[in-house]
Amino acid sequence: MNNRRPTPTDLHGVVTFMPDATRGVVRGLTSEQLHATGTSHIVVNTLHMLISPGADTVAQLGGVHKFMNWPGLILSDSGGFQVFSLLHTKKWEGKIHHDGATFKSPRDGTTYELTPEKSIDIQMKLGTDILVVLDDCRKAETSREEAEVSVKNTIQWAERCKAHYLKYPSSERKGKFLTSVVQGANFNDLREKCANALVDIGFDGYNFGGYVLDDSGELVVEQLKCVVENTPKGTLKYAMGVGKPEDILACAKLGYTLFDTVLPTRNARHGTLYSTDTDDGVLRIGNSQYSTDTSPIDSKCNCEACQEHTRAYIHQLLKNNEITGMSLATIHNLTFFQRYVNAINENISDLMDISHSDILRIMN
Numbered sequence: 001m002n003n004r005r006p007t008p009t010d011l012h013g014v015v016t017f018m019p020d021a022t023r024g025v026v027r028g029l030t031s032e033q034l035h036a037t038g039t040s041h042i043v044v045n046t047l048h049m050l051i052s053p054g055a056d057t058v059a060q061l062g063g064v065h066k067f068m069n070w071p072g073l074i075l076s077d078s079g080g081f082q083v084f085s086l087l088h089t090k091k092w093e094g095k096i097h098h099d100g101a102t103f104k105s106p107r108d109g110t111t112y113e114l115t116p117e118k119s120i121d122i123q124m125k126l127g128t129d130i131l132v133v134l135d136d137c138r139k140a141e142t143s144r145e146e147a148e149v150s151v152k153n154t155i156q157w158a159e160r161c162k163a164h165y166l167k168y169p170s171s172e173r174k175g176k177f178l179t180s181v182v183q184g185a186n187f188n189d190l191r192e193k194c195a196n197a198l199v200d201i202g203f204d205g206y207n208f209g210g211y212v213l214d215d216s217g218e219l220v221v222e223q224l225k226c227v228v229e230n231t232p233k234g235t236l237k238y239a240m241g242v243g244k245p246e247d248i249l250a251c252a253k254l255g256y257t258l259f260d261t262v263l264p265t266r267n268a269r270h271g272t273l274y275s276t277d278t279d280d281g282v283l284r285i286g287n288s289q290y291s292t293d294t295s296p297i298d299s300k301c302n303c304e305a306c307q308e309h310t311r312a313y314i315h316q317l318l319k320n321n322e323i324t325g326m327s328l329a330t331i332h333n334l335t336f337f338q339r340y341v342n343a344i345n346e347n348i349s350d351l352m353d354i355s356h357s358d359i360l361r362i363m364n
Helices: 031-036 046-051 055-060 064-068 080-088 116-126 144-165 188-201 221-229 245-254 263-269 304-308 311-319 323-346 348-353 356-362
Strands: 016-019 041-044 073-076 094-097 100-104 111-114 130-132 177-182 205-208 236-239 258-261 272-274 282-284
Touching: 016 323, 031 323, 046 055, 046 080, 046 111, 046 116, 055 116, 064 073, 073 116, 080 094, 080 100, 100 116, 111 116, 116 130, 116 144, 144 177, 144 188, 177 188, 177 236, 188 205, 188 221, 205 221, 221 236, 221 245, 245 323, 245 348, 245 356, 263 272, 263 323, 272 323, 304 323, 311 323, 323 348, 323 356
Parallel strands: 016 041, 016 258, 041 073, 073 130, 130 177, 177 205, 205 236, 236 258
Antiparallel strands: 094 100, 100 111, 272 282
């Protein structure tokens, strides 16, 4: 691995995909294997790391970089998306209040309180490079009344997060970025109001908050545009939870450069792989036609799965729920995503004229 740790400033103007390493691990991969996919930046889940192994434990062990032996950049979310989406849908027991949220862990019933200040403290204990302030997340299709409450809470909590963050010594904040989350559901005037207030507070990045897809599975393009148009150029623009390769391309055309999703790793474990050898870029390896197919998943790919194994072998491994098959499939999908964003970066000046099929064609 490269000994130089990337910094947040390396992300400016570069389209970057970050796999979700939820509890400090991408399921089925070592940090060395993850790095070999071309990945240099990852996301850890603040909520899940709070519950297990615990922020204090990670801090005691030297921070999440040392904990997982990861030399790259790490972004930590605030925990807000998971907490509020779980509480709003009644999947977890707890309540949302003006200070944040109180909830019970489904693991052991332990009660936690997540406030703006505690969210910052947790992320500082984890020792991540990019922090996200706490926000009040709602669905895109929520009512205007609920969206207004979401925006009000998000602005107030962002202010409190930054004030608390600045209480840490400058030596502890050195090299870190603090980013905010723009809420407003599908109401552009509320998105604009939220963005303007967050810009007044001042952050290193402005993230699209809430759900990036509407109920029909389409990108909420107008709302995505609104965030970019109302936040300063030269700051990070993070489309949280995007997504499918073609959605990454669509959002990159709007001005977003930072992306994360569980899609490639989750799909890998369930046999949905990505390949430039198919018209739509998708290969469902579980289909019987691949049971005797001796070609690689992707003829252009240099990952371990493609260079060392056949579609037939991966098909058989996944059919029998072999961990090795899941690992190889994950290695391939993450390598594909990194190749995809590399192709976007290599053609950034002509991006508006390039389609998803064009990217598949020119990928190396």
